[in-house]
Amino acid sequence: xxxxxxxxxxxxxxxxxxxxxxxxxxxxxxxxxxxxxxxxxxxxxxxxxxxxxxxxxxxxxxxxxxxxxxxxxxxxxxxxxxxxxxxxxxxxxxxxxxxxxxxxxxxxxxxxxxx
Amino acid sequence: xxxxxxxxxxxxxxxxxxxxxxxxxxxxxxxxxxxxxxxxxxxxxxxxxxxxxxxxxxxxxxxxxxxxxxxxxxxxxxxxxxxxxxxxxxxxxxxxxxxxxxxxxxxxxxxxxxxxxxxxxxxxxxxxxxxxxxxxxxxxxxxxxxxxxxxxxxxxxxxxxxxxxxxxxxxxxxxxxxxxxxxxxxxxxxxxxxxxxxxxxxxxxxxxxxxxxxxxxxxxxxxxxxxxxxxxxxxxxxxxxxxxxxxx
Numbered sequence: 001x002x003x004x005x006x007x008x009x010x011x012x013x014x015x016x017x018x019x020x021x022x023x024x025x026x027x028x029x030x031x032x033x034x035x036x037x038x039x040x041x042x043x044x045x046x047x048x049x050x051x052x053x054x055x056x057x058x059x060x061x062x063x064x065x066x067x068x069x070x071x072x073x074x075x076x077x078x079x080x081x082x083x084x085x086x087x088x089x090x091x092x093x094x095x096x097x098x099x100x101x102x103x104x105x106x107x108x109x110x111x112x113x114x115x
Numbered sequence: 116x117x118x119x120x121x122x123x124x125x126x127x128x129x130x131x132x133x134x135x136x137x138x139x140x141x142x143x144x145x146x147x148x149x150x151x152x153x154x155x156x157x158x159x160x161x162x163x164x165x166x167x168x169x170x171x172x173x174x175x176x177x178x179x180x181x182x183x184x185x186x187x188x189x190x191x192x193x194x195x196x197x198x199x200x201x202x203x204x205x206x207x208x209x210x211x212x213x214x215x216x217x218x219x220x221x222x223x224x225x226x227x228x229x230x231x232x233x234x235x236x237x238x239x240x241x242x243x244x245x246x247x248x249x250x251x252x253x254x255x256x257x258x259x260x261x262x263x264x265x266x267x268x269x270x271x272x273x274x275x276x277x278x279x280x281x282x283x284x285x286x287x288x289x290x291x292x293x294x295x296x297x298x299x300x301x302x303x304x305x306x307x308x309x310x311x312x313x314x315x316x317x318x319x320x321x322x323x324x325x326x327x328x329x330x331x332x333x334x335x336x337x338x339x340x341x342x343x344x345x346x347x348x349x350x351x352x353x354x355x356x357x358x359x360x361x362x363x
Contacts, residue, residue, distance in 0.1 A: 102238075
């Protein structure tokens with residue numbers, strides 16, 4: 001087909017114009033529908049939960065510590081039987097315990113002391 | 116996320132600062148801390164010098180006594196109970212490693228011997244009896260405090276009550292408040308110097324009640340110490356075997 005140069009230029013121009021019009025339409029057709037608009041808050045607070053960072057610095061995890069907390073005081077009898085912090089009392093510290101002196105009961109007998 | 120680390124460091128610094136400030140406020144050397152008032156000084160009453168926290172060795176079996184620590188053979192064996200049936204108790208004079216020097220309830224007065232620490236059970240005794248022959252009084256001290264003070268009868272000039280450091284060897288119940296010895300009699304580790312035997316015994320000194328309360332306060336005995344029956348009953352509830360008795 002013999003076309004004049006003017007006709008060929010017109011066809012090229014029409015082709016280009018069609019491409020420009022069709023491409024956005026195809027792009028809109030492939031984009032899923034989003035019920036809610038994306039606002040600035042969504043960008044600042046991503047919906048995905050990131051992995052928690054390790055508590056590798058003092059004070060990192062004050063609100064939700066993952067390290068061992070301070071031991072509780074032994075303020076009730078029996079609290080610290082396994083690891084007592086209270087004074088073990090006389091005879092403690094690894095020594096032989098010395099029981100309190102018992103007051104002996106008298107023995108029934110006839111004395112022969114120097115009255 | 117890079118903006119969080121500086122925030123955390125700042126929070127940690129604030130927290131640490133507050134914590135240090137709180138600790139510093141409780142230190143006793145803080146200049147503006149009000150010192151606690153010192154307790155008032157309480158001078159010890161005169162005469163309260165009886166030994167405290169004496170050690171008493173209790174033996175459950177016959178006890179070997181040695182003349183010196185480390186001797187191969189004992190010089191004496193004490194039965195597990197006295198001749199009256201009291202449990203064996205000896206006042207400890209010295210602790211030397213695994214050996215204990217004890218006062219012996221044998222003549223002469225003041226005799227000592229050594230026993231092995233592993234052969235006995237050690238008990239701490241807070242009670243001590245002091246007898247003042249000149250004042251004719253007996254005092255019981257517990258933890259250094261006088262809890263009983265009472266007049267006594269003592270030995271006559273011909274049969275004086277021996278002086279020295281002794282201890283309670285026997286606690287006997289006569290079963291009869293009207294007995295010559297009253298309801299209770301303590302046998303001591305000391306013996307009469309003048310009498311080698313008495314009433315079938317070996318002249319052992321005692322602290323006991325009496326059926327002659329009028330004799331209290333007099334020098335009328337053969338060497339024993341007499342107290343009122345209610346007093347000896349009270350002492351029986353307070354004094355264990357082995358408790359020191361100082362007579363002077």
